[in-house]
Structure formats: structure tokens, C-alpha cells
Amino acid sequence: MIVANKKKIKDMAENFSESGAGRSLWKDARIRFIQNKAATISLFVLLAIVSFSFIGPYFAVWSYEQIDWNAMGSAARVGMPSIESGHYFGTDDLGRDLYSRVIQGTQISLMVGVLGASVAVIVGTLYGATSGYLGGKTDQIMMRIVDILMSIPYMFVLILLLVVFGRSIGMLFIGIGLLSWLDMSRIVRGQTLNLKNKEFIEAAKVTGVSDFKIITRHIVPNLLGIVAVYATLLVPGIILAESFISFLGLGVQEPSTSWGALIKEGSGTISYDTEWQLLFPLAFFVVSLFCFYFIGDGLRDALDPKER
Amino acid sequence: MINYIIKRIGIAIPTLLILIAVSFYLMHAAPGGPFTSERPLPPQVLANIEAKYGLDQPIWRQMINYLSGIITEFDFGPSYKYHDRTVNEIIGRGFPITLKYGFWSFIAAIGVGIPLGAIAAIRKNTWIDYLAVGVSIGAQVLPNFVMAPLLIIVFTLWLDWLPGGGWNGGSWEYLVMPVIALSTSYMASIARITRSSMLEVLNTNYIRTAKSKGLPTKVIFFRHVLKPSLLPVISYLGPAFVGLITGSVLIDIYFSTGGMGYFFVNAAFNRDYSVMMGITIVVGGLTILFSLIADLLYAWIDPKIRY
Numbered sequence: 301m302i303v304a305n306k307k308k309i310k311d312m313a314e315n316f317s318e319s320g321a322g323r324s325l326w327k328d329a330r331i332r333f334i335q336n337k338a339a340t341i342s343l344f345v346l347l348a349i350v351s352f353s354f355i356g357p358y359f360a361v362w363s364y365e366q367i368d369w370n371a372m373g374s375a376a377r378v379g380m381p382s383i384e385s386g387h388y389f390g391t392d393d394l395g396r397d398l399y400s401r402v403i404q405g406t407q408i409s410l411m412v413g414v415l416g417a418s419v420a421v422i423v424g425t426l427y428g429a430t431s432g433y434l435g436g437k438t439d440q441i442m443m444r445i446v447d448i449l450m451s452i453p454y455m456f457v458l459i460l461l462l463v464v465f466g467r468s469i470g471m472l473f474i475g476i477g478l479l480s481w482l483d484m485s486r487i488v489r490g491q492t493l494n495l496k497n498k499e500f501i502e503a504a505k506v507t508g509v510s511d512f513k514i515i516t517r518h519i520v521p522n523l524l525g526i527v528a529v530y531a532t533l534l535v536p537g538i539i540l541a542e543s544f545i546s547f548l549g550l551g552v553q554e555p556s557t558s559w560g561a562l563i564k565e566g567s568g569t570i571s572y573d574t575e576w577q578l579l580f581p582l583a584f585f586v587v588s589l590f591c592f593y594f595i596g597d598g599l600r601d602a603l604d605p606k607e608r
Numbered sequence: 609m610i611n612y613i614i615k616r617i618g619i620a621i622p623t624l625l626i627l628i629a630v631s632f633y634l635m636h637a638a639p640g641g642p643f644t645s646e647r648p649l650p651p652q653v654l655a656n657i658e659a660k661y662g663l664d665q666p667i668w669r670q671m672i673n674y675l676s677g678i679i680t681e682f683d684f685g686p687s688y689k690y691h692d693r694t695v696n697e698i699i700g701r702g703f704p705i706t707l708k709y710g711f712w713s714f715i716a717a718i719g720v721g722i723p724l725g726a727i728a729a730i731r732k733n734t735w736i737d738y739l740a741v742g743v744s745i746g747a748q749v750l751p752n753f754v755m756a757p758l759l760i761i762v763f764t765l766w767l768d769w770l771p772g773g774g775w776n777g778g779s780w781e782y783l784v785m786p787v788i789a790l791s792t793s794y795m796a797s798i799a800r801i802t803r804s805s806m807l808e809v810l811n812t813n814y815i816r817t818a819k820s821k822g823l824p825t826k827v828i829f830f831r832h833v834l835k836p837s838l839l840p841v842i843s844y845l846g847p848a849f850v851g852l853i854t855g856s857v858l859i860d861i862y863f864s865t866g867g868m869g870y871f872f873v874n875a876a877f878n879r880d881y882s883v884m885m886g887i888t889i890v891v892g893g894l895t896i897l898f899s900l901i902a903d904l905l906y907a908w909i910d911p912k913i914r915y
Contacts, residue, residue: 456892
């Protein structure tokens with residue numbers, strides 16, 4: 301187990317260190333991360349869930365939209381989890397295979413989480429770094445805009461967006477991503493303010509490097525640690541938001557599904573003795589979120605400059 | 609202080625205007641007008657309806673009309689789907705309900721969260737500390753839309769203690785589950801924030817001084833520890849309020865309480881833009897007002913804050 305983790309973490313660390321940070325710093329962080337048992341185990345479990353969502357379909361007997369007419373409408377009697385019928389996780393009320401649907405939901409929820417977080421990270425980092433680096437009036441105005449956007453109840457605006465531009469998965473993650481970069485930009489700005497008076501930035505300025513290049517080549521790479529930490533913590537937040545929207549029925553559309561949609565379906569039929577319809581998706585949801593939070597905490601302990 | 613208040617209000621008003629402008633623009637960017645239906649209306653009829661609602665005027669004129677309606681008469685216009693109802697009536701029906709369970713959830717989150725965090729900090733590394741930390745991590749991954757079905761399974765289906773939904777004028781047995789489902793995760797966040805900030809305060813030099821000069825524990829706690837360690841909690845109240853309001857959408861759907869969230873989601877499915885806009889603006893206005901109050905409270909408690 302440890303070996304698998306080491307490899308993964310090494311890859312991760314190498315990715316980071318390509319961007320110019322000193323090697324010893326990342327090695328240091330890696331050692332600290334491995335010492336954190338909860339975080340290491342979480343990383344392993346999460347990898348297992350991710351690989352399950354890719355390998356799982358090869359073992360599925362039914363596809364996620366195929367209806368088993370035997371089980372349709374009588375899920376409580378026929379559709380329980382069993383190996384023989386090929387419904388490893390049972391079926392939903394329409395007789396569709398829950399195993400395949402959970403896999404599909406896992407893929408979609410994780411994809412929305414990761415893509416949404418990427419949008420938020422890119423926008424937030426560039427915005428925050430620009431604001432912090434330029435300083436003065438520009439900084440004030442840019443941060444005022446963030447203040448303004450922060451006090452808008454974004455879930456309502458997101459639902460408005462989804463209704464106006466049509467409900468689609470693309471709109472969903474763009475919307476969530478565009479609305480959740482605000483925290484990121486604040487954190488990044490604070491770090492940039494610390495960085496911008498360092499000697500190497502001054503040296504770059506003196507040699508005539510343009511502002512844009514200083515931000516993208518010198519400031520942003522040095523922010524990667526803190527960005528990695530908050531990106532990991534952002535993913536579960538976005539998955540929660542997506543699930544919330546899907547739970548309301550405004551997110552992912554049938555026959556596609558996501559954790560939120562599956563939990564909604566499962567909780568809707570809870571009084572018909574079909575508790576597996578709630579428990580399987582709920583277990584995947586809760587365990588994955590736990591993992592993301594623990595990994596984020598572990599990364600923060602390993603990378604946060606405050607702790608050093 | 610006065611300067612700060614003026615500055616802070618100077619942010620709040622443009623925020624509200626931006627919110628109105630954005631939602632107004634979104635509504636008009638929508639493909640098809642509010643009266644486009646599957647069975648197309650005769651053009652003459654459509655023109656008459658649009659003239660009645662003022663939709664034939666240029667968009668800036670419509671926007672000014674809409675804005676002045678809100679500012680002068682607090683009028684959000686008619687609902688486009690229910691021709692006998694105005695947006696005001698819909699908000700008037702849903703709002704008191706949302707306000708009632710929202711208020712109790714807020715009280716529960718603060719009233720349980722702060723003491724729980726404080727006890728955890730004072731009795732650090734005892735079972736109560738572990739319990740509080742465990743609960744707060746658990747609550748993070750059990751959001752309201754998971755809490756709600758779980759509560760119904762336990763209290764309605766298994767124990768049969770509480771009704772599974774409805775409002776009934778807001779009597780307590782209909783309030784319990786919505787309040788628990790809505791407040792748990794904020795309660796946990798508040799407990800966690802209180803705990804960590806109180807631990808920080810407890811480690812400061814002035815607390816050590818207070819202890820070494822022999823002040824009784826009670827005095828140290830209430831006079832020296834409590835106030836500074838509540839500052840981060842106060843700055844969390846704004847986001848918590850936004851979260852509660854957002855969560856209320858789900859509570860209304862799941863427990864059929866009939867608050868604003870119910871009308872909002874219904875309007876979202878019916879593409880009833882004027883209702884959606886009205887609710888978004890009311891909720892946004894409330895949020896902005898609340899974060900204004902929270903900021904002023906913060907500035908009042910911590911005189912170092914001056915922008």
C-alpha cells in the first residue's frame with residue numbers, strides 16, 4: 301500500500317518541482333504527508349474509487365440506461381443486490397442497474413469536481429496574483445469586486461443561469477467554477493503580497509521583465525503549494541454544490557446521473573424497502589468527500605508555510 | 609466608525625444594483641420570451657400581452673421601470689405564469705416560513721456551536737474534544753440534502769415521532785427536522801472555528817499573565833478569552849447566513865414546508881423568470897444587509913479594523 305502511495309506522491313511532487321520550486325522543499329512536504337496516516341489512507345481509498353469508476357464498467361452486465369423489465373416497478377422484490385442477476389448493487393425503481401449508475405455518477409461527480417476546481421483555480425490564481433502584484437488602486441478595485449461578488453447568494457444565481465442557458469453538465473461546471481474562484485483569489489492575493497517584495501522579483505523587475513511575465517513565471521509557480529492545498533479542499537465543495545443542484549433536479553439530466561441525483565432517487569424511494577438505492581451512492585459520496593478533506597488537510601500540514 | 613459605516617454602505621448599494629442588473633440581464637438573455645409556449649400564440653395576442661407587461665419597450669426602459677418599481681413601491685411585478693398572482697404575493701407567502709425556520713436554525717447553529725467549540729478548546733484532548741472534532745468532520749460530509757432523508761428515516765419511518773413534512777402553521781413538531789437538517793453543518797463549522805481560535809487565544813501571553821496573577825478561571829474566560837476568540841466566528845456569520853438561505857431551498861423541497869425555496873424551484877422548472885428574479889433579489893438584498901451587519905459588528909468589537 302505504502303509503495304503505491306509513494307509512487308503517486310512522487311509523481312505529484314515531480315510535477316510540482318518542474319515548476320521551479322526547490323527539490324528539498326517538496327521532498328520535505330512529501331515526507332510529512334506520508335507521516336500523516338489519515339491523509340495517506342485517504343489518498344489510497346480515493347485512488348481506489350477513481351480506478352473503480354474506470355475499471356468497473358468492464359465487469360458490468362447491464363449498462364447505466366438499460367432497463368431490466370423484470371425488475372421494473374418491483375425493485376423491492378426482484379431488484380435487490382445479487383451476483384446472479386448481474387445487479388451487484390441492485391436496481392433502481394425503473395429497473396436500471398445501480399452498479400452501472402453508481403459508476404456513471406461517480407465519473408460525472410468527480411469530473412465536475414475536478415473541472416470546476418480547475419476553472420476556479422485558474423481564474424482565482426491569475427486574478428489574485430494580478431491584484432496582489434499590481435497593488436494600489438487596481439488592487440483595491442479588484443478586491444472590492446470580489447467583496448461584492450462574495451455577498452451574492454451564488455446558488456440562486458447558478459440556478460438562474462441553469463434555467464436561462466439550459467440545463468447541461470457543461471453549463472453546470474462552468475457556472476460553479478466561475479462562482480467559486482473568489483476564495484481562491486483572496487488567498488492567492490495575500491500570498492502574492494508576501495512574495496512581491498522578495499529579492500528575486502526585484503531582480504526580475506530590474507532586468508526589465510514585463511509584469512505579465514513576472515506574474516506567470518515567477519509569482520504563480522511560487523504559489524503552487526498553497527494553490528494545491530486549496531484546490532484539494534475546493535473539489536469536495538464543488539462536488540457538494542453539484543450534488544445539491546442535481547438533488548433539486550436541476551443539474552445532470554436523465555439518463556445521465558451523478559451522486560446528488562442518485563441520492564435523491566434513493567431517498568425518494570426509502571419507504572419501499574429499497575434502502576440499497578440510497579446506501580450505495582451515499583457510501584461513495586460520503587467516503588470520497590472524507591478522503592478529499594483528509595487529503596486537503598494533509599497537504600496543508602505538509603505545505604502550508606505557516607507550519608514551517 | 610462613522611466613516612467606516614458610510615464606506616461599508618457604499619459597497620452594499622452597488623452590490624445590490626449589480627445583482628439586480630445581472631439577474632435582469634440574464635432574464636432577457638434567455639432564449640424565447642416568457643410567453644413562448646408549445647402552442648404559439650397569434651402574433652396580435654402576443655403583442656397585446658407584451659404591451660400589457662411593458663415588454664415591447666426598449667430593454668433599458670424596462671430595466672428603469674423595474675428598478676423604480678422596486679425602489680419606490682417595493683413592487684416586483686406580476687408573475688408570468690400565474691396571471692392572478694404578483695411576485696410580491698408569492699414572496700409574502702413563502703418568506704415568513706423561511707424566516708421562521710431560518711431564524712431557529714441560526715440560533716441553533718450559534719447556540720450549540722459556540723459552547724461546543726469552547727468546551728472542546730478548554731478541555732482539549734479529552735473525550736468531549738474528540739467528540740466535537742469528530743462531529744464537525746462528520747457534519748462536513750453530511751450536507752443538508754443527506755441529513756434530510758436520514759432524519760426522515762430515523763424519526764418518521766423508524767421511530768414515528770415526527771411528521772415527515774408539512775408546515776401546519778409552524779408548530780414545533782414540524783420545525784424540529786428542518787431546523788436540525790439545516791443547522792447541523794453550520795453548527796459544526798462554528799464549533800470548529802470557535803475551538804481553533806479559542807486555542808490560539810488560550811496560548812497567548814496575556815492569558816498566561818492573567819493566570820499567573822491568580823485570576824479565577826471564570827473571570828479569565830469571560831473577560832479575556834471569550835471576546836477575542838469570537839472574532840473569527842463573527843466573520844463566519846456572513847457565509848453561514850448565505851449557506852442557510854441556500855439550504856432553505858432544499859428544506860422547502862424535502863420537507864414541503866412551503867417557504868421561498870419551494871416557489872423558487874417551482875419557478876425554475878416553469879421558467880417563471882419574474883418570480884425567480886424577485887426571490888433572487890430579495891434573498892440577495894437580505895444577504896447583503898446581513899453581511900453589512902456582521903461587518904459592522906466586527907468593527908465594533910475589534911477597533912483595529914479600519915479600512
